[in-house]
């Protein structure tokens with residue numbers, strides 16, 4: 001009989017719920033798995049001790065012909081370009097994936113990495129012609145004064161472009177928390193290129209309230225929970241190229257446990 005495979009997120013949830021004292025039947029209902037699967041996960045966790053999340057069940061069938069590194073590369077390709085095909089991924093890494101079939105690449109993406117194929121409802125990015133037209137428009141009107149702009153003209157600011165601009169940020173795509181320290185090593189969020197609430201007359205009217213809420217909300221989260229990356233996984237900080245105006249989060253696995 002082929003065993004039920006659960007992903008690391010489900011296993012972590014089972015362990016966390018049990019730690020909170022939730023009954024087995026209730027856990028099974030909440031994670032959408034059978035009672036037997038929940039008992040198996042809890043048994044494995046008990047054997048490991050310290051409420052650890054058990055590793056995946058040993059795989060049945062043939063030897064896995066991709067490694068953690070190739071899985072990460074496959075995942076990265078898709079995050080970089082959500083429209084990439086399995087054939088293109090194979091071509092991107094001819095040496096590393098030479099013994100891996102396109103079917104296996106698809107399998108990794110669908111089943112193991114939970115990245116399902118879907119058709120984008122809208123065109124993701126601007127076409128070349130659209131970009132050219134916008135640039136021509138900007139060049140034509142760049143000398144105009146505020147008075148020359150007609151009342152009612154809609155003006156928007158691309159926050160994502162500013163936040164990813166090398167003009168304001170050294171390596172904008174790198175995780176560098178220290179960039180938020182001033183010369184006295186004190187935290188500062190005042191930076192010329194940091195405009196999450198936009199700028200100008202129509203900037204966010206709720207900025208001070210939002211800043212307070214964010215502080216309280218994130219402090220409460222980090223005070224009561226621990227966040228960690230599942231073993232063997234990496235977190236991606238890549239920006240989804242489909243998000244022209246917003247930096248929407250991409251789906252990633254994370255283990256959240258209650259802080260003792």
Ligand code: HEM
Nearest residue numbers: 156157196197198199201202203204205206207209210214
């Ligand atoms: C993290 C939280 C928030 C972020 C990142 C945010 C960001 C923004 C941005 C980028 C704009 C657009 C400005 C523009 O048109 O250029 C905006 C507008 C606005 N926001 Fe927020 N906002 C947040 C929370 C809030 C909250 C909590 C409130 C109210 C309680 C609020 C009220 C408004 C209002 C009324 C506008 C329209 C301002 C206008 O057009 O004059 N926002 N916000």
